[in-house]
Amino acid sequence: MKKFFCFALALMMLFAFAACSNSSDGPAANGDNEVFADGDQYDEIGGELNILNWGEYIDPELITLFEEETGVKVNYVEMTSNEEMLIKLKSSDCVYDMCFPSEYIIEQLIASDLLLPLDMDKIPNAKNIMQDKLEITNSFDPGNKYSLPYMWGTVGILYNTTMVEEPVTSWGILWDEKYAGQIWMYDSVRDSIGITLKYLGYDLNTRSEAEIAEARDLLIAQKPLRKGFGTDNMRASMINGKAAMAVIYSGDAFVCMDENEDLAYAVPEEGSNVWFDNVVIPKSAKNIEAAHAFINFLNDGAIAARNTEYIYYSTPNQAAMDRLDEYFTGSETYNPPKEVLDRCTVFHDLGDFVSVYNEAWNAIKMK
Amino acid sequence: MKRKVFAYPYIVWMALFIAVPMVFIFYYAFNVDGSFSFSKVWATLSDISKWRVLWVSIEIAAGTTVFCLLLGYPVAYILSNMRKSIAAFISVLFFVPMWMNFVLRTYAWQAILEYAIPNMLGWTDKTLTGSVWAVMMVLVYNFIPFMVMPLYNSLSKIDRSLIEASGDLGANGRMTFFKVVLPLSVPGIVSGITMVFIPAITAFTVPALIGNGNYNLYGNEIEMAFKQAAGSAGSADYSVGSTLAIILLICVFISTAVMNRFDKDHEEGGNLL
Structure with missing residues (x-):
């Protein structure tokens, strides 16, 4: 618990710092703060992004950060089982722009033609994902066409x-x-x-x-x-x-x-x-632009490291692994x-x- | 005539959220590949294991109701003999925990039975969760206000002069209670039983959280049937879940009918339903 508080405190300071630089220099100056691994910049996208995810499965600070970077309003909804998500995705009035199902559900979603193929040009950070993990996810999403691993x-x-x-x-x-x-x-x-x-x-x-x-x-x-x-x-x-x-x-x-x-x-x-929980974009997604930007954002080495340090689940992201301390990588x-x-x-x-x-x-x- | 207008919103509400879902349940139960058929309903009905679960659920719900009645009656009786203002205050205290969400209360009990009490007693390798008794106890805790309130209502409405008359005619306290008070409180007992038994038979959070997932009651069975249907490939087949829901509906219907029968001779009194 102590560790968690230290971490939360550190996060808050980091966040405050980022917020300060934002307000003084405007969004254009984001590139030179320490939030992103490669000094990424995010364009103003706007609109809303509806995310369906498991409970306690993202660092909430990251959502705020993404909102500030892109002007997208994120609506974050939690679910407790793959089956619940499947019901929501199969229903005709599905409102979600992205979600995080497990492997055997992804197979079903692909078979039912409910997923949008990911546009990898919009997710340059996908290069950070470990090749050996992609080889495994390849077995349920051939060619890793529709999904990218989030946690495993x-x-x-x-x-x-x-x-x-x-x-x-x-x-x-x-x-x-x-x-x-x-x-x-x-x-x-x-x-x-x-x-x-x-x-x-x-x-x-x-x-x-x-x-x-x-x-x-x-x-x-x-x-x-x-x-x-x-x-x-x-x-x-x-x-x-x-x-x-x-x-x-x-x-x-x-x-x-x-x-x-x-x-x-x-x-x-x-x-x-x-097991793998991958990120996918349903076919019915409205804000496809923002969904891709968010996937790219999550795969930034520094962001993925923060996220895994918050959730404690293993990241498939090599750039994030390089940033983690021995406590994680040595376990x-x-x-x-x-x-x-x-x-x-x-x-x-x-x-x-x-x-x-x-x-x-x-x-x-x-x- | 004019006053009927005020009932319309409620009628619309009932139609939308009670009648329509009911139609869907029957539709899902009898729909086999787009046409009406008994085949799937029959398959579910002939599954003996499902009936066994129903029986266990009825036993646990009945046990819960009995405990609620045994514990709740004396409380309601004492309350009804108190001054009105004090009784009102105490009954508010009864309902205060009910302002909190049902699931939260159940989680609190999980912590009490799994950690607080065993730690206090210094048990290192034993806990109180996971038994039928623990499940029943938490059910009793959750539902007892619904037993006490109708009982209190009907007990406090008993005309004092009847009790005095009973004494004047030579009955002792015990006789007065069994011959006068108890029969007059039957409407309260009946609505109390209905209000505890029905939610208890359908409860599924308590057995899941307190029973450590060891006891599948009928509510869990229905939940599982729908989840499994949703999790299977292709279009979901909700026939099993719907059939189980209909069976439960029939059980509730029968128990309400039986209770109303008992209630017939006692039209006046504190019927909350």
């Missing part, structure tokens, strides 16, 4: 080293009776069934009903050991030492580890899921080594087959 991470086990003595190397520890009532699972179909499939040695995008049934039975058997299925509430629970371990996203794990130094994070050796949670990434897979859209997963999930939830 892995799914793993966050555990309390005072309660878990052995090293965490396998998903099997989630079925260890020693930790009965101390295990948080993630309240999401694909994640919970996905890691169980990995534990069983299967593909987490499997279309085999037998394999899914096996994973389902394992999760039903886990019931007495489980503390519950959580989402955001797991963070506070883990920070306060109320559970021994939690299946969680790396970004959330990193936040928790910052608050409680007894916590550690591991991606089990059977492999896991690597295997924030910046997993290549061998960890090599054993992780992205989720793909399963089409109608997802109903088999849903049925299994219903059975698990009904114990």
Whole structure:
């Protein structure tokens, strides 16, 4: 928390500084302040920009900064699930100019022809994005035509080293009776069934009903050991030492580890899921100019660094990585080594087959 | 005649936000590829696991209602015997927490049961969330004002002279209560039960937050059905969710009808519905 305040204070000072220079010299002088990595300049665009994003998934100061630079009025709306976003984007009166869906949703959005191809000429800062990340996103957005990675991470086990003595190397520890009532699972179909499939040695995008049934039975058997299925509430629970371990996203794990130094994070050796939240522009977008400018703005090395330092989720932006301190870049949670990434897979859209997963999930939830 | 005009805005409101959505629910339930069909509704109805969830929800809602009644009746009784001004003040206190958002209150309970109480008792590896009892307790907390208020209304309307007459005719306190006060407060009990049972059966934030996602109640089931439909490829198929919603609607309808039946003999009194 202290770190956060220092950072917020630093941000505020920086911001005040930027604001001062703005007012004295006018927008033309923006190039020589320290806000942007390459002394970028933004033209006056104007109009409104409607953004749909996850909760706490951007540094709000950056929105203000963008508004001041471009004269665009940003309307920022938060959502809590990919499904919620999908409903909003599929509806005929979608008002959003940009949003940040995850990989398997992007596949669906592309298939439903709901996305606008990005005009890369208007996003010169896209060059900052790491090539190896683009290779992964290429698997769900061929040619990275419709989307650019915004944040990414892995799914793993966050555990309390005072309660878990052995090293965490396998998903099997989630079925260890020693930790009965101390295990948080993630309240999401694909994640919970996905890691169980990995534990069983299967593909987490499997279309085999037998394999899914096996994973389902394992999760039903886990019931007495489980503390519950959580989402955001797991963070506070883990920070306060109320559970021994939690299946969680790396970004959330990193936040928790910052608050409680007894916590550690591991991606089990059977492999896991690597996920991406990408930025996209819906076909129905009104202010396409401003949307591209905002994507370019977010990919500026200095801006992306500020953003990731605020959210604690991993940035795919190399220019931002170069600016981050050792605390971020040296952490295997924030910046997993290549061998960890090599054993992780992205989720793909399963089409109608997802109903088999849903049925299994219903059975698990009904114990 | 003229006064009818004032009802029009409300009628329009009801048509737009109650009747129209209802039509949509039925449309989604029976619509299979653009034509009317029972096939999907039948598939949902024959899924036994869904009925099991409904049964658990009814049990939890009934338990919540019973606790609310057992706790709320004495409170309402004491309130009704107080001076009006003090009783009014105390009932305001009852409603003060209700000015806060329902979800916020539930989050507060999550913190209390997960951290505050266990920390106070020095438990390191145990918490109070995740059990049916915790879920029920928070439901009782959230809904008890809706039990106390109708009870208080009907109890305070009982004519004092009836109680005095009962005493004059030789009844002791207990007899007076069971023969006079309790029967006269039935309308309050009935509307209290309705006002607690129905929201309790449809609650889905409390089981999600307090039950650690371990208990799927009927509300969660409906939410999940719609979410899964929206998250699947192609055009969303809301048939399952709509069918579940209709079943719940029928349950609510039946319980209201039963309650109204009980209420028939007691037309006067504090009916809040």
